[in-house]
Amino acid sequence: MGLTGIQIFKLLPKTNCKECGVPTCLAFAMNLAAGKAELSACPYVSEEAKALLSEASAPPIRPLAIGSGENVVKIGGETVLFRHEKTFVNKPGLAVLISDTLPEAEVNGRLKRFKELKYERVGLTLRPEMVAVKNESGDPGKFEALVKKVKAETDAALILMSDKVENLAAGVKACADRVPLIYAVNNGNGEALAKLAKENKCPLAVKATSMESLAALSDKLTAAGLKDLVLDTGSRTLRKAFEDQVFIRRAALLQKNRSLGFPTIAFPCEMTKDPMKETLIAATLVAKYAGIIVLSDFQGEILFPLLVERLNVYTDPQRPMMMQQGIYPIGNPTETAPVLITTNFSLTYFIVSGEIESSRVPSWLLVMDTEGLSVLTAWAAGKFVGDAIGAFVKKSGITEKVKHRRVIIPGAVAAVSGDLEEELGKDWEVRIGPREAAHITAYLKSGN
Ligand code: SF4
Numbered sequence: 001m002g003l004t005g006i007q008i009f010k011l012l013p014k015t016n017c018k019e020c021g022v023p024t025c026l027a028f029a030m031n032l033a034a035g036k037a038e039l040s041a042c043p044y045v046s047e048e049a050k051a052l053l054s055e056a057s058a059p060p061i062r063p064l065a066i067g068s069g070e071n072v073v074k075i076g077g078e079t080v081l082f083r084h085e086k087t088f089v090n091k092p093g094l095a096v097l098i099s100d101t102l103p104e105a106e107v108n109g110r111l112k113r114f115k116e117l118k119y120e121r122v123g124l125t126l127r128p129e130m131v132a133v134k135n136e137s138g139d140p141g142k143f144e145a146l147v148k149k150v151k152a153e154t155d156a157a158l159i160l161m162s163d164k165v166e167n168l169a170a171g172v173k174a175c176a177d178r179v180p181l182i183y184a185v186n187n188g189n190g191e192a193l194a195k196l197a198k199e200n201k202c203p204l205a206v207k208a209t210s211m212e213s214l215a216a217l218s219d220k221l222t223a224a225g226l227k228d229l230v231l232d233t234g235s236r237t238l239r240k241a242f243e244d245q246v247f248i249r250r251a252a253l254l255q256k257n258r259s260l261g262f263p264t265i266a267f268p269c270e271m272t273k274d275p276m277k278e279t280l281i282a283a284t285l286v287a288k289y290a291g292i293i294v295l296s297d298f299q300g301e302i303l304f305p306l307l308v309e310r311l312n313v314y315t316d317p318q319r320p321m322m323m324q325q326g327i328y329p330i331g332n333p334t335e336t337a338p339v340l341i342t343t344n345f346s347l348t349y350f351i352v353s354g355e356i357e358s359s360r361v362p363s364w365l366l367v368m369d370t371e372g373l374s375v376l377t378a379w380a381a382g383k384f385v386g387d388a389i390g391a392f393v394k395k396s397g398i399t400e401k402v403k404h405r406r407v408i409i410p411g412a413v414a415a416v417s418g419d420l421e422e423e424l425g426k427d428w429e430v431r432i433g434p435r436e437a438a439h440i441t442a443y444l445k446s447g448n
Contacts, residue, residue: 003053005033011049012042019043033256036079036086060252061261063090064203064228066130066181066292067157073129075230075291076263081253087316090263092286094306095130095159095294097269098150100142107146111153113298119307122321122346126307132183132294133171135162144170151175159183159205159265159292165192176200181292183207183265184232185217194224203228205265211247215259222258229262230291236270238281242288249289263291275302286310320372321346327398328353331362338363338444339398340408340433341389343370343378348437355440363444364401368392379413386419393424411435 009029016024020041022031031037032053039045039053063077073093080086098110111131118127131150135143143162150156151174158180160171168182184205185193197204206221206229208214218229233244248264251257268281279302282293286309295302315321323344330353342352344367356363368389370378378384393407405428409417414432421430434443 003033005030008032008053011045011052013044013046015044017044034079059261060256061249061263062227062229064230064263066093066159066179066203067155068178069155071129071155071157072179073157073292078249078289079253081249083313083317087318088314090291091310091314092290093130093157093292094128094282094303094310095132095292096128096298097132097134097294097296098146099134099136100139100146101136107149110297111150114154114156117298117300117303119304121308121311122350123323124311126304126311128298128303128307129157130159130292130294131156132159132161135160135164135167135171138164138167140164140167140170143167144174147171147174151178157181159294165189165196168193169196172196172200172202176202179203181205181230181265183230185221187213187217190217190220191224194221194226197226197228198224203230205230205232206262207232207234209234211244211260215257218259218262231260231262231264232266233264236267238271238284241266241271241281242284245285245289264289265292265294266290267294269294269296275299278302279306282306283309287313322369322372323349323367325367325369325392327396327401328365328367329362330356330365331360333362333364333401335401335403337361337402338408339366339402339404339406340364340440341366341368341393342410343368343373343375343384345370345372345374345378348374351437352440355437356444359441359444361444364398366393366396366398366407375410376412379416384413384416386416386421387423389416390420390423393428405429406431408433 009026012025012029014025020028022028028037059077061076061078066073074090075093077090078088096110096114098107118125133147133150158175158178160168160180161183162168179202181203182193182197184207186207193204204226206217208217214231214233221229235241235244248260252261266285268278271281272278282295285293323346325344340363342348349367353365370383373381408431411432411434417430417432434440
């Protein structure tokens with residue numbers, strides 16, 4: 001169990017110097033106890049106190065990484081129950097299950113879909129990251145060969161699943177540099193798998209059928225020096241899996257229960273045979289609170305909604321997704337191409353730029369920093385008004401790219417045109433574009 005705020009406070013310097021960003025040592029202690037501050041933010045903690053506080057200042061859910069290179073899946077590290085309190089930080093890894101009993105064509109199909117199902121959205125690439133390789137054949141050679149194949153053909157972060165320690169050892173040997181998750185310790189194999197995980201510096205999954213035995217197993221492994229654990233409660237129904245996820249998150253955050261302070265893994269693939277139901281179960285677990293979600297297969301209609309849901313749930317609700325302020329050329333524009341202006345809210349940018357692209361009229365799009373607000377919201381907040389837009393246009397550098405002096409503003413803010421003309425001066429013509437982005441294509445095609 002972690003220390004309380006008062007217990008932590010007793011170990012702090014009590015000078016209230018504010019250097020940690022809060023007004024008092026007591027406030028800092030409370031934040032530390034709640035997992036909302038890092039001990040390193042106070043430069044004056046003694047070494048002795050640091051040692052005592054290390055447990056209290058550790059994140060309530062241990063963060064860990066699976067995989068290597070660019071596709072490292074980070075899970076855990078969460079500090080809140082609800083995303084309106086603070087953003088969720090490490091989105092769940094989405095894995096496809098591939099068994100060594102599957103026909104080769106099916107294995108190849110799943111790997112192909114793993115590689116190809118990627119989507120561009122609001123400037124990000126949405127994709128699955130993990131492959132769970134399962135040793136159902138019981139044959140170490142078959143398992144090792146499949147692990148090698150998945151490793152060679154993909155950049156996937158790997159989960160190695162087997163009931164047999166020696167088969168897991170063969171799998172780990174084939175991909176130790178990929179830092180796979182070894183699945184899973186149960187009551188009988190703890191010592192051997194702990195040794196395998198330690199020797200290869202791999203995270204280890206722990207599976208039990210009750211919360212008590214799960215906590216006991218995780219305590220045993222922690223005492224043996226293993227830190228990177230992933231919990232599987234063994235539940236294979238939606239209701240129980242959902243309850244378990246919530247129980248673990250609450251125990252770790254509210255009760256500071258270190259035995260359950262680890263990310264989790266869930267298996268919708270073992271909860272139903274109906275792909276639609278499986279997707280709905282996975283969607284529930286994206287929201288509440290799985291660290292890894294293993295699916296039986298990836299299909300576009302299953303994966304895309306989960307990826308978008310995951311993006312939305314794990315985006316900071318207090319910080320809009322923003323584009324960089326600047327000039328965005330669309331379709332190789334020349335010095336006579338139209339100049340349009342919009343705000344830097346990502347969704348606005350992608351909708352507007354998409355419409356411009358659809359028109360096939362090469363254009364310059366000026367994107368103005370409005371702190372991520374959309375056009376009307378930015379206007380209402382006084383951030384997308386005539387003088388501000390004019391100042392931005394003048395310093396944007398667009399006059400070096402076009403020889404005309406015409407700028408098209410969104411129709412929704414037509415009211416700013418007078419102020420904008422005044423700010424830009426008589427050389428400039430301000431044109432009012434369509435109110436709706438959907439009409440930009442027709443507007444540009446008509447020669448405006
Ligand atoms: Fe107290 Fe340290 Fe914060 Fe200063 S920086 S107020 S000493 S906790």
